[in-house]
Amino acid sequence: MENVSIGLLGLGTVGSGVVHIIHEHQDKLQHQLGCHVEIKKILVKDMGKPRDIYLNGAVLTQDVNEIIDDPEIDVVIEVMGSVEDTKEYVKRALKNKKHIVTANKDMMALYGNDLLELAHENGSDFYYEASVAGGIPIIRSLVDGLASDKLTKLMGILNGTTNFILTKMSQEGREYEDVLQEAQALGFAEADPTSDVEGLDAARKLNILGALGFSMKIDLDDVSVRGISNVTKNDLEFCHQLGYTMKLIALAERTDGKVEVSVEPTLIPNEHPLATVNNEFNAIYVNGEAIGELMFSGPGAGSLPTATAVVSDLITVIKNMNLGVTGNSMTPPQFEKQLKSDDEIKAKYFIRLQAVDVPGTFAEITTLFGEQEISLEKVLQLPVANEALAEIVVTTYETKKSNFLKVLASLNDSPAVKKIKSYYRIEGDVY
Amino acid sequence: MENVSIGLLGLGTVGSGVVHIIHEHQDKLQHQLGCHVEIKKILVKDMGKPRDIYLNGAVLTQDVNEIIDDPEIDVVIEVMGSVEDTKEYVKRALKNKKHIVTANKDMMALYGNDLLELAHENGSDFYYEASVAGGIPIIRSLVDGLASDKLTKLMGILNGTTNFILTKMSQEGREYEDVLQEAQALGFAEADPTSDVEGLDAARKLNILGALGFSMKIDLDDVSVRGISNVTKNDLEFCHQLGYTMKLIALAERTDGKVEVSVEPTLIPNEHPLATVNNEFNAIYVNGEAIGELMFSGPGAGSLPTATAVVSDLITVIKNMNLGVTGNSMTPPQFEKQLKSDDEIKAKYFIRLQAVDVPGTFAEITTLFGEQEISLEKVLQLPVANEALAEIVVTTYETKKSNFLKVLASLNDSPAVKKIKSYYRIEGDVY
Numbered sequence: 001m002e003n004v005s006i007g008l009l010g011l012g013t014v015g016s017g018v019v020h021i022i023h024e025h026q027d028k029l030q031h032q033l034g035c036h037v038e039i040k041k042i043l044v045k046d047m048g049k050p051r052d053i054y055l056n057g058a059v060l061t062q063d064v065n066e067i068i069d070d071p072e073i074d075v076v077i078e079v080m081g082s083v084e085d086t087k088e089y090v091k092r093a094l095k096n097k098k099h100i101v102t103a104n105k106d107m108m109a110l111y112g113n114d115l116l117e118l119a120h121e122n123g124s125d126f127y128y129e130a131s132v133a134g135g136i137p138i139i140r141s142l143v144d145g146l147a148s149d150k151l152t153k154l155m156g157i158l159n160g161t162t163n164f165i166l167t168k169m170s171q172e173g174r175e176y177e178d179v180l181q182e183a184q185a186l187g188f189a190e191a192d193p194t195s196d197v198e199g200l201d202a203a204r205k206l207n208i209l210g211a212l213g214f215s216m217k218i219d220l221d222d223v224s225v226r227g228i229s230n231v232t233k234n235d236l237e238f239c240h241q242l243g244y245t246m247k248l249i250a251l252a253e254r255t256d257g258k259v260e261v262s263v264e265p266t267l268i269p270n271e272h273p274l275a276t277v278n279n280e281f282n283a284i285y286v287n288g289e290a291i292g293e294l295m296f297s298g299p300g301a302g303s304l305p306t307a308t309a310v311v312s313d314l315i316t317v318i319k320n321m322n323l324g325v326t327g328n329s330m331t332p333p334q335f336e337k338q339l340k341s342d343d344e345i346k347a348k349y350f351i352r353l354q355a356v357d358v359p360g361t362f363a364e365i366t367t368l369f370g371e372q373e374i375s376l377e378k379v380l381q382l383p384v385a386n387e388a389l390a391e392i393v394v395t396t397y398e399t400k401k402s403n404f405l406k407v408l409a410s411l412n413d414s415p416a417v418k419k420i421k422s423y424y425r426i427e428g429d430v431y
Numbered sequence: 432m433e434n435v436s437i438g439l440l441g442l443g444t445v446g447s448g449v450v451h452i453i454h455e456h457q458d459k460l461q462h463q464l465g466c467h468v469e470i471k472k473i474l475v476k477d478m479g480k481p482r483d484i485y486l487n488g489a490v491l492t493q494d495v496n497e498i499i500d501d502p503e504i505d506v507v508i509e510v511m512g513s514v515e516d517t518k519e520y521v522k523r524a525l526k527n528k529k530h531i532v533t534a535n536k537d538m539m540a541l542y543g544n545d546l547l548e549l550a551h552e553n554g555s556d557f558y559y560e561a562s563v564a565g566g567i568p569i570i571r572s573l574v575d576g577l578a579s580d581k582l583t584k585l586m587g588i589l590n591g592t593t594n595f596i597l598t599k600m601s602q603e604g605r606e607y608e609d610v611l612q613e614a615q616a617l618g619f620a621e622a623d624p625t626s627d628v629e630g631l632d633a634a635r636k637l638n639i640l641g642a643l644g645f646s647m648k649i650d651l652d653d654v655s656v657r658g659i660s661n662v663t664k665n666d667l668e669f670c671h672q673l674g675y676t677m678k679l680i681a682l683a684e685r686t687d688g689k690v691e692v693s694v695e696p697t698l699i700p701n702e703h704p705l706a707t708v709n710n711e712f713n714a715i716y717v718n719g720e721a722i723g724e725l726m727f728s729g730p731g732a733g734s735l736p737t738a739t740a741v742v743s744d745l746i747t748v749i750k751n752m753n754l755g756v757t758g759n760s761m762t763p764p765q766f767e768k769q770l771k772s773d774d775e776i777k778a779k780y781f782i783r784l785q786a787v788d789v790p791g792t793f794a795e796i797t798t799l800f801g802e803q804e805i806s807l808e809k810v811l812q813l814p815v816a817n818e819a820l821a822e823i824v825v826t827t828y829e830t831k832k833s834n835f836l837k838v839l840a841s842l843n844d845s846p847a848v849k850k851i852k853s854y855y856r857i858e859g860d861v862y
Binding site for chain 2: 020021024027029031032135136141145150215273288290291293294295296297298299302304305308309310311314315316323325331334
């Protein structure tokens, strides 16, 4: 094979990075692969848009058929985003025996299994390292590097936007809305930030990692999701006083064959490695029966980091083409999905509430915890200025999620409690 | 292929872990590989030694020929350690067309290239993930995950023993000898600790990583090595006052095609992710042109973590056997080795000295730095109790290593200086 022809779907942030890396690192590619790697055609939305990029002979087109039906194109790199149409293009490319590299987490979370099966049927390679955590080679590490271990827990900071917002709120003592506006101005958050701040983006990535890590088909609906839009400056101050840092944690945990998958704002002890992953950086903490603990951290997004993952996948595809062993990207799930019930999910919790400041209130509240067999680890009580109220912050020892939900309900109904201000899960043992 | 037969050389810490994982995770192996994986024979030193391990039908032997000449054995896993004899066994196994998985950093640092070539000639696979940083999948990440990037810097904590010692010295304010004895008692340091504490173990691992990361043949002699046996409690206290943590850092850096490889006790800013990697944990920090910064951390040794890496390599070998594509483990180096001269190595430095406490001393010392065009960043001066001496601690801005060596020589010759107590490199920008 003297020449490998690429069709690139999309020339946005990641697409431009792919063009740049393939051009800049051509000597390295030639050395590793023994062939020339050429981007033949690029699908764009607007042919006339001014572009500050050296295209090295690649032809722009607005017609996706020009790429997926071109018999000379060997590999289609999909970095155009969106789901429904894109999925159809990818399917047609697979039916035309093209290999696929994609950075599309949304498509993978929703249709990954179908696409991987279709790739296998057509003898095509299908890689998607860039869909999770940008430049961090986490998918490869789960699939190959930890292939021999049984993983028990994956805990990740998988969304850079929310990590940026929480870092700024925490370090600068600012409110959510204020920092969100700064993030939007800096380009770290989109005009409609819902997908990031409500945890949906992290849920899609967790879905992909959980399925790989636990060898189980996990649906997006299985992920329990809470975002950060209700987190306040005051919450973070109390976290800080108690020795915790808040992160939007994507958690997949397996116990006795049953799994939990959740994304929620979570308190992490300050000494835990995840607590020091700041700003737009991503990190994934992996626990396995044999390996113990591993952590990977790095840029979770950005043009060149994400493009590095894409082009590294491309290199794997071309090596497989050279060896004649494409079509083996997929290992079917080993286990039937079994989800934990709320009785089987165990965690520690933080809860902050405003109580009526009269004698007996505190006893009443602790009684409600006691009725659910929840022990309290730390308690902070302070008066609320100018009101006959007390602010009470409590952290619990490990309890069943079902019991915690019951105590929340009974606190809500109690005349001693004026308002539950916030509650969060606590994770991350420090050894 | 219904059955893959393994010959295991060595049943020590790692070997026992390999036996355990292959037995415990047989269902996962069967699922991924579609075949049964069986350890047929195990080379041991002492047949009569009591062993607390379930051998699942494996036969012990003291005769290595029983394994490497057995035509039924497909893969030889080498976890016996030592170099010269071991290398010969591995060579003979390769000539007998067996695939090799090894955890032997010493053998790889000294004979890796020859063995990889011999494997290629014989159509054999050859993997060695476990030889560096135990359970951290760093070799795979360099070879596959970052295949598309040009790496500029690798900075690692690659030796658990020295990291344990430096952590304890720093956190508990204890002297080197004292902590070394504790580490020996706990089994974290060997009776003869030279290879660990003098940096040789880290140098061998760096040699392996540097060659892969920069696609260049690097010899062990190219690594400039300093150990930690002269580090004192006082040094660490001054580091701490200046906002640094000391780590034994293995550094490989490439600038304009030229590389530096060194292992030495190095000051890292407290906010840098490497500064928080404590006790026996390992970590590798990677910089690349496109990727920016990535960090991997986890257990650098231990029975099960290291065995996880070994068995993950074994899985790769068996997948390749199934696909009929063994013998491609090696990419020959892309670049000719070019080492930096001391004029081309640039770093910041810490130096601690005792000076004669008379007027003009400090001016004389700063003049010596000025003569080498070295600017000082921080200066601490304090009297030494009961002596007419002043303790002076200085950190520099970035300078050429050659200039720093010259200033060391002139300080040594200066009548104003009684003694140079210690000096260390400073690394790690924090963004």
